[in-house]
Amino acid sequence: GQSLEQPSEVTAVEGAIVQINCTYQTSGFYGLSWYQQHDGGAPTFLSYNGLDGLEETGRFSSFLSRSDSYGYLLLQELQMKDSASYFCAVRDQDNYGQNFVFGPGTRLSVLP
Amino acid sequence: DGGITQSPKYLFRKEGQNVTLSCEQNLNHDAMYWYRQDPGQGLRLIYYSQIVNDFQKGDIAEGYSVSREKKESFPLTVTSAQKNPTAFYLCASREAQGARTDTQYFGPGTRLTVL
Numbered sequence: 564g565q566s567l568e569q570p571s572e573v574t575a576v577e578g579a580i581v582q583i584n585c586t587y588q589t590s591g592f593y594g595l596s597w598y599q600q601h602d603g604g605a606p607t608f609l610s611y612n613g614l615d616g617l618e619e620t621g622r623f624s625s626f627l628s629r630s631d632s633y634g635y636l637l638l639q640e641l642q643m644k645d646s647a648s649y650f651c652a653v654r655d656q657d658n659y660g661q662n663f664v665f666g667p668g669t670r671l672s673v674l675p
Numbered sequence: 676d677g678g679i680t681q682s683p684k685y686l687f688r689k690e691g692q693n694v695t696l697s698c699e700q701n702l703n704h705d706a707m708y709w710y711r712q713d714p715g716q717g718l719r720l721i722y723y724s725q726i727v728n729d730f731q732k733g734d735i736a737e738g739y740s741v742s743r744e745k746k747e748s749f750p751l752t753v754t755s756a757q758k759n760p761t762a763f764y765l766c767a768s769r770e771a772q773g774a775r776t777d778t779q780y781f782g783p784g785t786r787l788t789v790l
Contacts, residue, residue, distance in 0.1 A: 567717075593777065596779075604784075611777055611778060613777075661706065662720065666717055
């Protein structure tokens with residue numbers, strides 16, 4: 564089966580840097596994505612890694628190591644509005660490569 | 676503006692009733708998905724469709740049904756066979772054909788409560 568693991572909660576202060584880790588076990592692998600979800604809202608796409616290495620998009624960066632089945636999301640210069648849940652997601656080979664599996668989510672609290 | 680719409684935002688159902696959740700997209704995306712999210716949990720895939728008139732079961736399809744008669748529309752029916760339907764339902768779409776990423780675009784969701 565497929566499974567993803569993330570820390571359940573992370574707390575940091577404004578202006579700090581925080582890293583949210585994600586480890587996965589899947590049958591085949593196409594890529595790792597990250598989504599942000601505010602309470603009561605819909606997930607919004609943040610970043611994608613199809614190959615090993617670092618992808619940078621503004622204050623957010625994401626890293627993937629396929630050999631370690633591991634990735635992380637790095638949030639820099641934290642702002643209060645970054646308080647939300649963050650999900651990693653993988654697309655694996657099940658269902659003709661259309662099976663998306665989401666992690667349980669990490670709740671980030673940014674303190675003033 | 677392009678995007679995905681879901682309706683209604685809130686839905687209340689009595690036990691034993693079927694209900695249909697609407698999902699429409701004008702992004703010209705090929706693939707569409709339905710997810711269920713329970714409080715404090717991640718998303719679980721119910722059904723997906725890559726092209727019109729074709730759809731496949733996800734991990735938790737029992738008690739749900741879908742149709743894909745038009746590229747823009749992917750309605751989800753929650754049947755009375757679904758034992759615990761109270762949840763937040765999210766529809767998403769993805770470019771799929773020729774896409775370089777796995778980016779999914781989500782609708783605002785429908786919160787279903789069974790009374």
